[in-house]
Ligand code: SF4
């Protein structure tokens with residue numbers, strides 16, 4: 001799974017060549033715009049998902065957990081705009097559990113920022129959906145991990161949540177939005193893919209994205225217990241999605257394996273829908289307590305928390321944090337293992353630096369999916385630099 005869903009939206013085109021150029025250009029100018037902030041608005045969640053990479057605490061009416069203060073939220077946006085901020089992502093925990101979600105959405109609209117929301121949909125009333133729809137370029141993704149209640153609720157840990165999520169999706173559609181539905185693939189739901197796409201079409205979704213469950217936080221336990229799919233299965237399903245399934249249906253389908261596994265024609269050219277990439281050079285995370293972090297991984301990895309809004313100017317954090325500057329200098333030349341040998345590395349940037357660091361305590365470590373595929377001889381030989389094409393791989 002791509003932790004942040006940092007996938008181009010339809011029509012954005014793939015920045016293959018622009019990306020490499022912009023990395024070089026940025027290096028020359030030493031200017032890295034802070035394009036987007038990921039706000040982890042809440043430490044709590046109303047579900048208990050088996051695969052969650054943040055692993056928030058379960059919140060009930062009797063027990064609640066910290067949320068980002070509105071003063072911090074406004075202050076961060078004010079400081080970020082001169083650094084280049086064009087959009088925000090609201091995530092969590094469950095972002096719609098923030099007690100002032102109305103005020104947050106109104107502020108985003110007032111500031112004319114692009115809006116992305118990742119939600120489980122349960123608290124998505126028509127009123128909230130309309131507030132999202134009023135923001136600039138709204139993009140909302142809703143998690144649905146099975147085509148029936150028993151499968152979805154097994155993954156999500158709370159009975160009754162399937163119908164509530166479907167209602168949330170209907171409210172988004174009634175508000176004029178076309179949400180993306182995200183399913184995290186695992187052994188329990190792998191046979192639901194076609195039915196889930198049919199359900200998404202019926203509901204009026206714009207696309208379906210299949211995430212690969214990452215070995216991180218709760219997802220790590222799922223990997224250990226054998227509830228995730230093997231690399232052989234993931235590669236095979238990906239090939240079926242790219243070459244057969246996605247061509248047979250109208251709805252846009254995203255299978256979130258790294259770009260080395262995607263046919264070039266699906267990413268580039270007139271019919272290409274772009275490619276996933278790590279957005280780390282233009283993104284900063286803000287945790288619910290007001291700390292700055294490398295995306296949301298600071299929730300799990302203390303050394304990737306960079307400071308707090310009360311004590312540090314955002315400009316200092318963005319321009320002077322050692323790890324961020326190391327990434328600017330080192331991506332992509334310092335990527336190691338299969339990522340270092342990969343022809344796609346300037347597009348992909350190692351897929352997810354946060355995941356790579358979590359697993360190896362090393363910013364330059366290779367991505368788990370491509371590394372596992374390489375070990376099994378499944379990495380596409382055509383995506384290796386010529387000098388490395390004799391390493392164990394697949395044609
Ligand atoms: S490291 Fe990159 S891919 Fe991973 S969550 Fe952060 S921006 Fe997204």
Ligand code: SF4
Nearest residue numbers: 260339342348367370
């Ligand atoms: S090997 Fe690394 S750089 Fe290449 S596609 Fe896989 S994750 Fe991306």
